[in-house]
Amino acid sequence: MPKKRTFQYSKPTSGPHPSLASSSKLDSSKHSMSGSDATTTSVNELIRHLRQTQIAPAEAQRSQLQEDPNAHTVHPSLKAILDLPDTPAPRPRPGMRNSEGRRARGPAGPPPPKSWLKRRSEGAAHNARTSGPDHRVTDKHVGSLPGVYFPDERSLEHLVLKSLAKNWQWHTRYDQFHLASLPVRHKETLLTYISAYNNRGIDAAGIDLLFLDQSELDGATGSEGLTHLDIGTSVGRAITLKEIKEALTKRTMDGINSSGVEDVPESWDEDMPLIASLSMSRFPTLTHLSLSNPANVSWKGLLSLSQHLATLTHLALAFWPIPSVTPNSKTAYRESPAGNIDYGASNFYSTADDDFSEAAGVLKRLSKATYCLQWLDLTGCCEWLHVLREHDGPDWGGAWRGLETVKVGQGWIPTCLETPDSEWRQIYDVNIDPWIDPSLLFTAPKNEIMTWAGEENRISKTVNKANSIIRSARISQTSEKVGSGQKEKVTFDRGWEGWWIEDALDHISRTTLISLP
Structure with a gap:
């Protein structure tokens, strides 16, 4: 059988850290490495010398800490002894900051997809260009109002709004208490999607349901700040102009005092106060209205x-x-002596x-x-x-x-x-x-x-x-x-x-x- 060989390794001598050593010793070691003695130095001594002398300078260590802020740090009491630079502050995380300069806490979880953050204007996203001589509409947004928000066609938001508009009658029956809590901006876009992708459109009950306010339903957003109202395709099909006139106004009961309690007489002999209904505008900030593509107006x-x-x-x-x-009355006429x-x-x-x-x-x-x-x-x-x-x-x-x-x-x-x-x-x-x-x-x-x-x-x-x-x-x-x-x-x-x-x-x-x- 072949003889088993054993290798012997020399253990490096323990010594103080080179940064704690005096400059005279370092100079002497440098001097010993340069000269006639360098030729007689063994390999183990060279390796031990390199381990002790190859220390990154302060600038390199500082740049390393900046590249990796999560690297291991040294206790402040040891930094003064070892003459190490201070650890740089971590880089600020991206995000919004409040008035005091502090970063506002964002929503939990991963960041949203880029398609959710994209915004496309009405003019760039949907150009009203085609509807043939026989009134066939090939572009869904003919007659849409300028300035209304349209999501990207490849985004999830677009697919959700499109599906919601196509099945609007079903959602008004089963999701009626959740539709009123949508943000006002999405309500404006949803109305445009209904006029584009729903053949019947929205009726007066749907408008009343969509724009319930906080006093009528908890969590409802109402119509505060609404500027665009697109009810095209609905006119003459699901809603009449008279119903639109009634939908633009809301009625409130008069005879209620400042404390919010109705004035009720204390005795039956007293006269009952007259309670009259007052009409107020439901959309006081309305500036854009679409009544396009009507059926019978x-x-x-x-x-x-x-x-x-x-x-x-x-x-x-x-x-x-x-x-x-x-x-x-275009074909109607009445008879007279003159004709x-x-x-x-x-x-x-x-x-x-x-x-x-x-x-x-x-x-x-x-x-x-x-x-x-x-x-x-x-x-x-x-x-x-x-x-x-x-x-x-x-x-x-x-x-x-x-x-x-x-x-x-x-x-x-x-x-x-x-x-x-x-x-x-x-x-x-x-x-x-x-x-x-x-x-x-x-x-x-x-x-x-x-x-x-x-x-x-x-x-x-x-x-x-x-x-x-x-x-x-x-x-x-x-x-x-x-x-x-x-x-x-x-x-x-x-x-x-x-x-x-x-x-x-x-x-x-x-x-x-x-x-x-």
Whole structure:
């Protein structure tokens, strides 16, 4: 058997810490290492010398402590003996701080996902761009109000609000005591989601349930600070304009003293005090209202509702019918010795005859009631946009002198014009002779873009005429009002932007054989 070998190791001698040793000894050790004796030093002595002399300086130790604040520290009484630097303070944790400079305690648990912290504005997240000539809505947020909060489409918040809006009738029945406790900002967004993803919308009972206050339900947030109220798609389906008028006001009982106790007579002989109901505004800070995409509405009801809309700055009336107080009397008439006389102010042929006198009067009455308006949405109302250029129409120089933006788009854009790399140039290729193949003019893409371009041409003429009327109406005012900073023109938003669309409209007007009106 092979002989077992045993290894012997020399134990290093124990000595004082090099920092406690005198400088003379260190100098002598350095001197002994440099010179003729260095060649006779053994390996074990070299290793022992390196262990004793290779000590990190104070700067390196300080940087090490800064990189790792959780490293082991030395007692302060030993730092003075060992001549060690003070331990740096730990780095401040990220978070909000209060007025005293202290960090506010955040919620327990891990930080929220980044998708929850993202905020997307209404204009960037949902551009109202499409709803075809047959009123098919392909963008869910046509007629939505500017400034409303929209979560990211990939976030959990978006999925929850969308599911809540689709099953709104179920939640109002089984979660009715929890909906009122939502934050006001989420209530505004939820209303927009209901108008977008629920075919029926929200009814008056749902509005009353959603905006219960603290006096009616413990934990309810009420409507304090609410500025946006989107009840589009609900008008004419789940709620009427009369119910909206009642929902905008809440009734309180008079006859209650300052202590909150009702005045009850002490004797039966005394007269009972009269208790009257007082109407108060439920949404005192309301500035944005959307009544877009209605099913069956009456302008007479809107004029009655406008008495409570004096504080509105943004109003959406997308896809509303022609303004008329008696819409059911267009085909009715009464007999007289002079002949048949139309029963209503507008007849069946008023649109064909460009007779918008009644519509102009209705808009004028609406403008008198909404004198704080700055933004108006008339998307999809191309049938009666001529009212904007009537001299007896809206009060541009008076009540609507602060109106700055009016949306007059058709509500849809042909698919061949949605992107810059569209196929519109091939559709209207000048090399194709329509006399050889006349069917080329009436293909589906050409018919679609021709219909849209013709309507855009009419809108452009209306906008130019309306701006000239607006300018003359506002300049005719006194110099004090004109010099107060009001604009002489109104920005008419046609619902699209892009050089390729302008190029397409110009190309169509120059190459098409059918003259556009």
